Structure formats: C-alpha cells, structure tokens
Amino acid sequence: MSLFGVRLDGTRSRLIKSFLEDNYVCAGDPVIANLESSGREDIRSALVASGAYQEQEQEQEQEQELELEEALSSLDTFVNVMQDGDYVLIADEEWVYLGDLGDYFYDARQESVEGGTAHRRGVTWLKSLPRTAVNSAVQALLASDQEVTRYSGVLPVARMDLWLADSSAGDMETAHSPARVDEATIAEALAVLKTALHSPDAERRERAAAAILHYAK
Structure with a gap:
C-alpha cells in the first residue's frame, strides 16, 4: 500500500x-x-x-x-x-x-x-x-x-x-477549550486543593499537588 x-x-x-x-x-x-x-x-x-x-x-x-x-x-x-x-x-x-x-x-x-x-x-x-x-x-x-x-x-x-x-492540533484544542464550570467554583476547588497540600496524609498531598500543577498547565 x-x-x-x-x-x-x-x-x-x-x-x-x-x-x-x-x-x-x-x-x-x-x-x-x-x-x-x-x-x-x-x-x-x-x-x-x-x-x-x-x-x-x-x-x-x-x-x-x-x-x-x-x-x-x-x-x-x-x-x-x-x-x-x-x-x-x-x-x-x-x-x-x-x-x-x-x-x-x-x-x-x-x-x-x-x-x-x-x-x-x-x-x-x-x-x-x-x-x-x-x-x-x-x-x-x-x-x-x-x-x-x-x-x-x-x-x-x-x-x-x-x-x-x-494529533497535536487536537491536543492543543482540548487544552485550550473553554472551562465548563464558572470561575467561582474553580476558585473554591483550588482553595480545597491548597488546603490539602498541608494534609498529614502524604498521598493526599501528592494528589493535591498533581491536580494543581495539571490545572496550571
């Protein structure tokens, strides 16, 4: 072919x-x-x-x-x-x-x-x-x-x-797609994640850090 x-x-x-x-x-x-x-x-x-x-x-x-x-x-x-x-x-x-x-x-x-x-x-x-x-x-x-x-x-x-x-064009489109939730909800979720960064549970801290870094990309 x-x-x-x-x-x-x-x-x-x-x-x-x-x-x-x-x-x-x-x-x-x-x-x-x-x-x-x-x-x-x-x-x-x-x-x-x-x-x-x-x-x-x-x-x-x-x-x-x-x-x-x-x-x-x-x-x-x-x-x-x-x-x-x-x-x-x-x-x-x-x-x-x-x-x-x-x-x-x-x-x-x-x-x-x-x-x-x-x-x-x-x-x-x-x-x-x-x-x-x-x-x-x-x-x-x-x-x-x-x-x-x-x-x-x-x-x-x-x-x-x-x-x-x-494929990179599709990834870029996804990465820059409009948020499906309002700004207030996003801010509230980030506050929860920031609090979780100080949790005594190491695994919870890692998950919170990963979520914040993913959002920041």
Whole structure:
C-alpha cells in the first residue's frame, strides 16, 4: 500500500469539483495515447512525440529537458507505480481529500479537453479534513513540485484517515477549550486543593499537588 499526492495548481485547480463528483483523478499531460501497457521509455517517447517539449531556442534546451523529465516522472508514476488499492491525496486552498485508487484507464473522449484529462484513475473518496489540520508529512507531500508524488515515509497499517490528522492540533484544542464550570467554583476547588497540600496524609498531598500543577498547565 502506498500514498500519493496529486498537485492541482493553476488551471488544474478547477478540476477538483469534477474529481470529487465523478470519482476520478487524472494526470494532466499532452500525450494522446492509451498508456496502459507502456513502460517508462514508451512514455518518454510519447511525451517527445506530443511536441510539447521541443526546444524553441538553444538556450531553452536545458529547461525543456528538465520539464520533460518532470513530466515523465509524474506520468510514469501515475500509469505504472500507482496501483489499485493505493491511496491518493488532493487539496484545494482549504481542504484535503483522501481517496482509494482504482486502475489506470484512458478516456479518449477527453483528448481535446484543455489541461489533459484523458489519463485517469477511478477513486473512491473516503475522507476530507481542513488543510490546516493535517500532519506535517501530508503538508510536505502536498507542497511537492511534482504533479504526482509518492510518499516515501512509513504508513500506518490501518485507518489511514486517522493518520492524516495532526494529533497535536487536537491536543492543543482540548487544552485550550473553554472551562465548563464558572470561575467561582474553580476558585473554591483550588482553595480545597491548597488546603490539602498541608494534609498529614502524604498521598493526599501528592494528589493535591498533581491536580494543581495539571490545572496550571
């Protein structure tokens, strides 16, 4: 089981509504061909044949080669590295969405669509949560420069949806939650604890001290 991030920026950000409603995700590359049985070098040839990475001038050659390699890495990952049953993350400015990936397929009806949406994988969307609430590993994955990136860390064996959340954010929220009792009652309880600090019973003194220190955090 692996986890992948698919970056949606620029004009591709408009696709997120379609992804969520129609249960798929796509790789936005200009190759007009079904890549289901294509290896990495076959994909490279298809990208070159598309004409999108031809050098216009000599000084642009290195930049075009870099763009070609980045596109090759993303498309090869999307077609060959992703597997049925892996997980995928997409995000907009506010929310992160987790989905269960299906097989790669080529939708020829989408060949002429701007941005390239013909290379697809089905997705069963499982969970969404605020972008500010996900853990640092997810934040880093979503910030990748690649269009499609594989997470390289260790994943939980179960409940991927629970792993996404930043547990410290939940702890912080709990720690700063409003008091459920009025100030007068709190003051009275503290007075009792302070009195207990001078009890001849050592165990009672320790419990009172622990309670006061916990409140003071």
